Amino acid sequence: MNFKEKLNQNPIFEKVAAAGQSLGLETYVVGGYVRDLLMGRESKDIDFTCVGSGIELAEEVAKSFDFHVPLSVFKNFGTAMLKMEDYELEFVGARKESYRSHSRKPIVEDGTLMEDLERRDFTINAMAISLNADNYGELLDPFEGQKDLKRKVIKTPLDANVTFSDDPLRMMRAIRFAAQLDFDIDPDTFFAIQNNAYRLKIVSAERIITELNKIVLTKKPSYGFNLLFAGKLLHEFFPEMVDLQGVDTVDDKSHKDNFYHTLQVLDNVAKVSDDLWLRWAAILHDIAKPATKRFNQKAGWTFHGHEDKGARMVPGIFKRLKLPMDERMKFVQKLVRLHLRPIALVKDEVTDSALRRLLFDAGDAIDDLLKLCRADITSKNNKKVKRYLENFDKVERKLQEVEEKDQVRNFQPPVSGEEIMETFGLKPSKAVGDIKEEIKEAILEGKIKNNPEEARKLMIEIAERMGFSPLDK
Structure with missing residues (x-):
């Protein structure tokens, strides 16, 4: 397969090819850009690899423009970056890597194109397009990435156990790509994730949360979380969420599985909002149910006070996961604390006083709180859900009427x-x-x-x- 015609539509490739030729360097487009090209997706991030110095190639490309192009050089990593208009161009020399067991930072040496491609995380990212004169535009696909794209499969180029043991973050990336692209993970690759999940301990919390937030922001985040759970990765960094899973039964009375309920609420929120922190509120809204679970002969299973205890748990979870300890955390904490209030109004006779208090306590978060509460109405009984949602419509209308009349959202006392x-x-x-x-x-x-x-x-x-x-x- 040849992409010469496609490359000719963008003058960047011509300039990089000319720079590589003038320096006598084999030069290639690699990685995500090639994958996205094959998938028909537009990408403004383009990675270039050459057999030689990526920094020299970047400097030569920067000089070829008639205008100033900002160049960032990272000598310690042997990489350089050019930013122009909407594009980010990254340059690196082809390399091979070896790892020590206690660190995911590789020992890097110069390598061939094949060695560079085989060190990459997945077959769909281990393809290259030549920018060399003798085969310009030719697709190089030594690990059948094209085939895996068509099959919608995430698979490692080499032995997955070695790939994940060397760099455990790639297990998170495998699930993130599967969730973003709606792909399956190859069975052997997934088995290797389960075998190497414990290795995630050597990865920094900052790296893990970057991948996790990308999963949270996918179209259907439950898919990624189910893979994280089945792959035993969630157990390594988010035990509170793992504890939600399971059903206890006493005297034929069972409670619902709060892990899968949480995922359904998260998916429901994802249908109506792209806001990362509202999605985190969905993830954490029932996080204290395991700690507050009690059985009563008359009432059955109860989780009294889980909203308040959950709100108290939020700062600790945010701090450990390296999520921001600022207004975003406080927003999530507020929604966790208040998430039962609007639903309680559906059940009870709605008074203006109760509505005013809810508006006062929620402030500007009221609209997001109502989205979370709507998402939290889940049941296998569709008629029950429909009835609850219709009652919730009435509560929302009453809230709007009370707010217009009494103006208590973000209430400031008239007397200081x-x-x-x-x-x-x-x-x-x-x-x-x-x-x-x-x-x-x-x-x-x-x-x-x-x-x-x-x-x-x-x-x-x-x-x-x-x-x-x-x-x-």
Whole structure:
């Protein structure tokens, strides 16, 4: 198969080919760009390999443009990168690698094109297109990557046990590619993942979470998580999620499998949002169910307080997994803590007070909270799901009405602590906080409207009841 015509549509390839020829270097397009080309997918990241110095090749290519092209050189790795318009061009010399058992960092030596391709992770990434004059545009596919693309299979070029033992991160990458491309993993390759899962211990949490977040962001993330579970990788870095799996039965009473329920909720969220942190809220919404699981003869299985305990678990999980310890973590924590509240309103008689409190507590996260709650309505009984969702529609309409009327989302007290202190000549104290709290409760209960006039009137009533008088009386 020859891609000369396709390469000629992009002047970048002509320039790289000319630079390689002037330096006397065998030069090739390799890896993901070749894979995507065969799949009919556009790619702006292009990797070039030459038999020789990739840095020299990059420098020669940079000089060939009529305008300045930013060049980044990484001498320690023998690589260089050019950025131009939407393109990222990476250059590296062909190399062979060997590994020590305690590290995934290889000992790198110069190598041939074949040695360079065989060190790559999967057959679908181990193809090259020649940029040399004698066979320009020719596809080189020594490990039948084309065949595996057609079969939709992820497979390693060499013995998978060696590939994964040498660089255990490739096990995460195998599952990530399978999830992104909707491919299967070759049985022998998957068996090697199970055999080498323990090797993931030598991989940094930062590397693991980068791959995991790409799986979380796929169209159907449950596929990737099922592979992580079956491959024993999830057990190595996310035991809390593994603990969700399983069903206990007492006196013929069973609870649902919370692992597979969580995956269904995650898939439901993925259908309506690409937001990574809303998806993480779906992953963690029931994370404390194993810790709060109890059996009661009358009630059966209960998980009382799992939303609060789960919220307390979120910071520790984020910290260990090297997820951001900032507003994004707090957003996930808030949704985990509140995820039962809207569903409880479906079951109960909905009061304006309960709706105001939910709007107050959720703030700007209310819309995402409602998406999570809708996703959390799962059952094998389709009629039951339909009935719940219809009731949930009513709750959402009521929330909208209450918000338009009372404006309690991101509620800011109409009377500040400073105003209370100035009005009554008070210093910072518990009394000031009590006055503010009672005003807030009165607004949330609907006793007064959310405006300064009614709030100030109530402030004076409360303060006088406590024995304080305004200074201007």
